[in-house]
Amino acid sequence: MYAGRASASSYIDLFITLLSMGLNGYKNLLEERNRLVGTFQKGLESVARKNNERLLVCPRNTISFGITLSHLGIFTSFCPKEDVGEMPLPEVFNSTPAEDDDAKVTNYFGSMLFIRCVSGARVISHGQISKIGNDIFYGYGSSTNEYGSSYMTAACAIGLTELEITSFLDRLDQVFIDFHKQQQREKQNI
Numbered sequence: 001m002y003a004g005r006a007s008a009s010s011y012i013d014l015f016i017t018l019l020s021m022g023l024n025g026y027k028n029l030l031e032e033r034n035r036l037v038g039t040f041q042k043g044l045e046s047v048a049r050k051n052n053e054r055l056l057v058c059p060r061n062t063i064s065f066g067i068t069l070s071h072l073g074i075f076t077s078f079c080p081k082e083d084v085g086e087m088p089l090p091e092v093f094n095s096t097p098a099e100d101d102d103a104k105v106t107n108y109f110g111s112m113l114f115i116r117c118v119s120g121a122r123v124i125s126h127g128q129i130s131k132i133g134n135d136i137f138y139g140y141g142s143s144t145n146e147y148g149s150s151y152m153t154a155a156c157a158i159g160l161t162e163l164e165i166t167s168f169l170d171r172l173d174q175v176f177i178d179f180h181k182q183q184q185r186e187k188q189n190i
Helices: 009-050 097-115 162-189
Strands: 065-067 122-124 129-132 137-138 151-155
Touching: 009 065, 009 162, 065 137, 097 162, 137 151
Parallel strands: none
Antiparallel strands: 065 151, 122 151, 129 137
16 A cells, blocks of 8 residues: 555455355356357347447457447537536547547547446547657557557456346447437537
């Protein structure tokens, strides 16, 4: 607990949890997660397809899954006050207006997930450009500068239940529905 140093409390919590569940308890959680991976992946693919997106295929990653966010479109205003208030958007360096728009729209979609209690999902904007020191990061948060579209990821983590998967997929689908409704309202106001 020394100031300025990493705390060991999270490691102690993990150690106590693992001791309390024992080896069999831990193995049971791993088996349950392995059983639910297919359900999670198929459900995420279904929501993606329904919303004109696609599941990202990463055969060696059996925990985290992604879907494209390449068909979100562009709003004329990105943060309606009735939903999230006046939300400051990150400063974007050396970007074109299209990159700014993509980053704003994708970030707004991410904020909708957060507001609707969809935790653990990560949204990466293809148009997000950030500068840290002298380094410029394109698609900030992605593992590569060259990825072709915005995307979101979610994990089928240990301890996840079928009920939680269903709840997550329902909320994700509802965010897409609400997002497209907002987009339609924006088009009508033009």
